Amino acid sequence: MLTKFFELIGGFVLKFFAGVGTIVLLYAETFKQLAHKPRIRHILAQMAHLGVDSLGIVSLTLLFTGVVFTLQTAHEFIRFGAQSTVGGIIAIAIGRELGPVLVGVVCAGRVGAAITAEISTMKVTEQIDALKVMAVSPVNYLIVPRMIACMIAVPLLTVFGDIIGVLGGWVVATQYSGISSYLFVNSIKIFATIHDLTGGMIKAIFFGNVIAVLGCYYGLNCPDGAEGVGKATTKTVVTSIVVIFILNALLTFIIYR
Numbered sequence: 001m002l003t004k005f006f007e008l009i010g011g012f013v014l015k016f017f018a019g020v021g022t023i024v025l026l027y028a029e030t031f032k033q034l035a036h037k038p039r040i041r042h043i044l045a046q047m048a049h050l051g052v053d054s055l056g057i058v059s060l061t062l063l064f065t066g067v068v069f070t071l072q073t074a075h076e077f078i079r080f081g082a083q084s085t086v087g088g089i090i091a092i093a094i095g096r097e098l099g100p101v102l103v104g105v106v107c108a109g110r111v112g113a114a115i116t117a118e119i120s121t122m123k124v125t126e127q128i129d130a131l132k133v134m135a136v137s138p139v140n141y142l143i144v145p146r147m148i149a150c151m152i153a154v155p156l157l158t159v160f161g162d163i164i165g166v167l168g169g170w171v172v173a174t175q176y177s178g179i180s181s182y183l184f185v186n187s188i189k190i191f192a193t194i195h196d197l198t199g200g201m202i203k204a205i206f207f208g209n210v211i212a213v214l215g216c217y218y219g220l221n222c223p224d225g226a227e228g229v230g231k232a233t234t235k236t237v238v239t240s241i242v243v244i245f246i247l248n249a250l251l252t253f254i255i256y257r
Contacts, residue, residue, distance in 0.1 A: 026139070026217055030147060033140040042145035043152075050111045050146070051153025055160065061106050062161035065098055066090065066168030074177040086177075087184035088191025090169040091162075095196040096256065099162040101248055104207035107154055108240035112215040115146055116236040119219025120229045128220070138220070147212040154208030155201040162197065199255040206251060207244050214240050 070090055077086050119142060122128050131138050166188070173179040215236050222232030 022221070023213070023217055026143070026220075027213060029139050030143050030213065033137060033144050036140055038148065039141070039145050042141075043148050046145050046149035047153050050107075050114065050149055051157060054107060054110055054153075054157060057106055057110060058103055058157050058161045059164050061102050062094070062099065062165035063168040065102060066094060066165035067172050069093065069098070069165075070169040070172040070177070074173050074179065078177065078179070083177075083179050084183055085187050085191060086173055086179055087166075087170070087187035089187075090173075091166050091188045091192040092196050094165040094169075095162050095192065095200050097200075097248075097252075099165060100158045100200040100203040100207065101244065103154060103158045103161050103204060104211070104244045104248075105241055107150070107157070107208070108211050108244060109237055111150065111154075112211045112236045112240045113233045115212060115215030116219040116222070116233045117229060119216055120222035120232045123220060123222060124224060124229065143213065143216040146216060147209060150208035150212035151205050152208075154211070155204040158200055158204040159197070162200065202255060203248060203251050206247055210243050210247065211240050214243070 070086070073089065074083070074086050077083055077089070119128075122142075128138050128142075131141060170181070170184055173184050174181050218232040218236045218239075222228045
């Protein structure tokens with residue numbers, strides 16, 4: 001019984017490090033392919049497909065996040081006579097944490113799943129093998145454009161989401177909590193800095209990189225059959241979200257220490 005337990009642990013550890021090693025090698029090959037001429041048309045197409053099409057869900061997510069966050073905090077700040085800080089606190093919280101993390105999670109669910117489903121379907125239908133036969137690198141053709149597109153689109157979505165979230169907070173603060181518009185906007189000018197926004201954008205760049213590369217990795221290594229496509233998509237979403245939370249903690253220590 002004990003031997004079987006340790007065998008399970010050992011198998012899990014070996015499988016985990018084998019997966020990590022494969023991802024590292026994929027990263028190395030991807031950055032190597034960056035030296036070649038970028039496929040601008042493919043990058044723009046992926047930005048439109050992965051970025052622009054995500055505006056709706058990002059807007060809804062951050063809008064209601066700003067609304068709920070303000071509803072939960074504005075009353076308490078007013079009760080302690082700190083209503084002059086509400087706007088600044090909301091802007092800092094959304095710019096530093098809520099904006100990039102929620103956009104990353106939303107994109108992991110939508111963009112990561114879309115990338116994995118697309119590439120795993122290509123693998124199952126042997127389109128990737130056809131690329132190799134034509135001497136076209138699958139990494140250069142499939143992964144590099146998606147990685148660059150996500151590293152550009154996710155930060156832009158984060159800025160857009162930050163603005164929508166703060167606007168949602170402004171509406172609640174002025175129309176429901178009785179805080180004047182001038183007081184709300186002025187507190188943002190006093191307490192929030194450009195570093196709060198740029199720090200969140202730096203996080204979003206890393207999140208976009210992780211979402212694209214993990215999506216491509218699980219797509220290229222999915223099991224055969226329709227069931228394999230579903231399993232690979234689920235792994236992409238779960239792993240991307242976990243890595244985003246871990247990265248967020250590490251980057252917060254580095255950027256805002």
